[in-house]
Amino acid sequence: MRLTERVHHDLKKYVQLGDGVVDATSGNGHDTLFLAQLVGIEGHVFTFDVQLEALEKTRQHVEQHESIAPIQYIHRGHEYMQSEIAKRYHGRIRAIVFNLGYLPQANHTVMTVPHTTIDALQQSTSLLCQGGVISILAYTGHIGGRDEAESIKKWLLTLGDSFEYDIEIPKNTRASPPEYILIRKIDL
């Protein structure tokens, strides 16, 4: 199973019809569409990207498939998620999906960077409901990717007792494998 499929497989265990969810990096729209199909018409998807091109690709991808969930396309960095997401969703978001790096087949100089990623992750912890999850796919093969993955792992150590996480790094695949982190906000 590819790591992106693995993320979707895990998200299915947590996200239900009617949930509020966030795609922190719209890109080509695969995660946004998947989330939209999980939450349905009663749910809500917030999808962020700094590139209009990515939001347009996402919109087109969603339109080509059957999806009826309300989707809010936000042309802003995920480091503004707390101010962009309506207050009524704070503490009620079920899943926040980070698929880091750059948009494939597009401008590779526009990519996620450690300080804004960490900022967004920190905000994610309070947007999440109890029992909610943050998934992170960090690619380490491009310039800056390894630093970003290491910064995230350092940040994980600052999380309090109300969070637990798993880190998965596929073995025997390639020299710089992607890293998959799943954070759960514990149901107290």
Ligand SMILES: C[S@@+](CC[C@H](N)C(=O)[O-])C[C@H]1O[C@@H](n2cnc3c(N)ncnc32)[C@H](O)[C@@H]1O
């Ligand atoms: C690997 S792609 C995401 C793939 C996407 N999730 C999908 O399903 O196709 C990474 C995306 O992150 C976007 N990005 C870079 N910095 C960002 C930021 N600060 N906030 C939100 N998106 C950002 C890039 O423009 C790019 O489209």
